[in-house]
Amino acid sequence: MNIQVPAIRTADDFLRAFEVLEGKREFVRGKVVDLTINVSRNHARLTTALTVVLARHLDPDRFEVGAADFGVRTRDGVRFPDVLVDTAGGNGRDLTAHAPLLVAEILSPSSMARDFGEKVGEYTALPSLLHYVVLAQDEPRVWLWQRGEDGAFGTPEMIAGAGESLPLPGFGLTLPLAELYRGIA
Secondary structure (H helix, E strand, C coil), rough: CCCCCCCCCCCHHHHHHHHHCCCEEEEEECCEEEEECCHHHHHHHHHHHHHHHHHCCCCCCCCCEECCCEEEEECEEEEEEHHHHHHHHCCCCCCCCCEEEEEEEEEECHHHHHHHHHHHHHHEEEEEEEECEEEECCCCCEEEEECCCCCCCCEEEEEEEECCEEEECCCCEEEEEEHCCCCCC
């Protein structure tokens, strides 16, 4: 089946076209970026574990937890993080989060430069964001960027080891890495 897609110049154009496009893509600095990646079993396990743990601990009347297929508008376009926490509400037909509070990316060899590079700047520029988390997929190791009391994001804190925990003070939570990485490491 051949589908005509109009010219994509803006994030809104991309989101309208995305409804008929196949495959995983993002819109970055005026360009559609193909994200054809092979997701490992560990990547899928970790995405699921983080999504489930967050959904279990967060009040669904206040927060919505999503994974991979829901967009986040950034200053440079539209991204699709592996896991996100948005404030509850919004229209059921929305294609992007309206006030993301947490964004998490699971490292893949092909995504490492983006996750530690351009995405840091894009996500931490979101006025609602409290936490940006990058998780290694093969060992209990995470990098956490947190919004400080002054409203700014500092340097990331690296947390490593199965006996450690991921603090998410914006939600009043501490997540044991052993729970997130069960069956992985």
